[in-house]
Amino acid sequence: METIKLRKITSLWIITVLFLFIVNIVLGIIMRLNQGEILHEQPATFYAHMTTHGLTQIGIWFVAGMTGINYLMERYLKTSYLANVVAMVLTVTGILMLWTSTYIGNFHAGWTFLYPLPLKIMWAKWATPLFLGSILVMGVGWLTWSVSMMTQILKKYPLTKALAWQHFRKNPTIQTPPFILISMITLIGIITCLLGAVLLLAMYAAEYFSNGAFVNDALLMKNLTYFFGHTIANEMLYLGLAVIYELFPEVGGRPKWKATWYVALAWNCTLVFILTAFFHHLYMDFVQPVGFQIVGQIASYMASLPAAGVTVFSVLVAVYRTSIKWSLTNLLFFIGVAGWVIGGLGAVIDVTITNNFVLHNTLWVPAHFHTYNALGNVLFSLAFFHWFSIQFSEKTDFEKLTKLKLTLLLIGGIGFLLAFYIGGAESMPRRYSNYPAEFPMAAPLAIGAAVFATIYLAAILIFFFQISKRCLNILFSSSSH
Amino acid sequence: MFKHFIFIIIALSFFFTQLAGAQIASTGFEEENNIYEKVYDAKLNLNNGDNRTLTQLCASKPVILALIFTRCSGICNPFLVQLKENLQFKTDTDNFSVLVLSFDPRDTREDMVNLSKSLNLENNKQWLFATTGDIEKLNLSVGFNPVWDSIRSQYDHDALLVGINKEGYITKKLIGIRNKSDLELLIRSVNDVFSPSYRLPNKNRLFSCFNYNPETGKNTPGLGLLFLTLPAVITLLLLLGISYTVRHKRILI
Incomplete structure (x- = not known):
């Protein structure tokens, strides 16, 4: 059902994402080498890297997930090509604005740009509005794309069917494909958190341009920041899961997964709880009422467990004692689910209030989110990229270098993440450009992490060259196949 | 149905009036001015x-x-x-x-x-x-x-x-x-030692999440809390609006 135009723009998205990912990994390695005292950067430069790395990473893996669901959604309904193009143009523009603000304007308030840091100008004055503008530009593009896709789903499926509520009754007459259910749930969450971002940016703009006539409430700004930041970081994972639900059984030669009452219930619960889980970022904010902190902990458990439970169950049932056709796509999905679960467990440990007293703002935090991204979400998208690129290739050597790529990914990824986990367990703080003498293990760990990240980078480079080559063929081909 | 809408609007108006009233700073102190600014090097x-x-x-x-x-x-x-x-x-x-x-x-x-x-x-x-x-x-x-x-x-x-x-x-x-x-x-x-403190009164800060009353020692909800719910409310309205519009169009077709 998909058009040539869709194939081409999907190819363009994939090349763009992989290219930016490589640049971003290099930034990460530079930061770890600086912490390892191999490189000696100015703190401002380190934080400019950190700002760029964080926001670019969120951006590219969000659009990677969106690209995947947009492409696969054409199997069920017509999507808007224009919205896809608008998102592409605004994302690229936003990324360019972001990089200009950080590397020419030297903006370095971190990707979370916590209030009031962006307004405490320690860089070129224009860099603050440009940085905030970059988020606005990307946000508008993504909002347009998300609303467009949600509208298309609602054109085909009434709201209750899109949310699979009929599965709560016995013998539902209409089946909602799990892909549609998860996409719908995720798009609603994405739209909500992007609207939160718009509100946040409006508040920043109001203070920035009011010359002191309007002042923001720090607690409100922090709540809004994490309402947007935490939620989008989680929703982009769910985009990858939607792709898994659609492709994992298909690629493995198994029957398509169907929505059941527990799948519907789990994902509907996820919709509600993911929007309140962000409160766990404010555990140390004593002015936030205790009730909100408790809601944060409960919602964090409730948001992760049902979705993870049904997904892991579905994947295990699909592979346990069944003759599944393994391929690079499936292996990436399978390892990705494992990475997502391990990272999720790390997150659940951290959101438990009693543990958070020890782990808050230590390297445990980047440990868990890098786990479910670098060995989770990235693998979901790589699986889709690989699967997509071979659909239109006449060659058959798709599984070339599979063992090497997976070995490098796993050795590099696990080694890189272990350095974070060990640092977190040793209470090493995160976001330090250089570690003081009180943390003698920090520098060796950072060097080790940089070495393993380089191994991971080698795997990604192979993926990039193989997938991009095929995608470029799709991009510049004139035939329908 | 119309009566219910009127009732909800009146009830919400009352609620917002209470919230807006809670935003006004009650003290005339200006201790918050010039904080974290450099003192003149006299x-x-x-x-x-x-x-x-x-x-x-x-x-x-x-x-x-x-x-x-x-x-x-x-x-x-x-x-x-x-x-x-x-x-x-x-x-x-x-x-x-x-x-x-x-x-x-x-x-x-x-x-x-x-x-x-x-x-x-x-x-x-x-x-x-x-x-x-x-x-x-x-x-x-x-x-x-x-x-x-x-x-x-x-x-x-x-x-x-x-x-x-x-x-x-x-x-x-x-x-x-x-x-x-x-x-x-x-x-x-x-001496740069952390001291927990509540936000300083500021007449230009309109959307606080909570307003601390030093006399009772209690926080009352502020307009800021309402802002936190806004994205979810707008999304819900958007969802219902789109759903209604596309269904209506389908019926007309």
């Missing part, structure tokens, strides 16, 4: 004969600055006496200095020496008394605004203590004669 004529700048003085030890004038017939004397009493039993006196600075251009070094003697503080190394020629710039930097009353030949002014840390930043201000615990917070702040 040249000081100290009672011990030294001529140093305020920043140089702060660099060796954080400073608690008391602004007074020696001819004051009002609050200056009780203010200083109370400050001395509050500090006299403190054992850790090495981590800050007290600078009593005249804001009256008529005061001389001798006037300040006499003041120190009258308070029995002339030999106390923690206490310094000084005048400065840069008083207007200093007053501006700390948000102190004495007004000359020609009828009484007195300045109309606040009893102001300003906490300045080693880097020369104003970390906290206290207006009026305050108790020991407030003073303790001031000392902690100049």
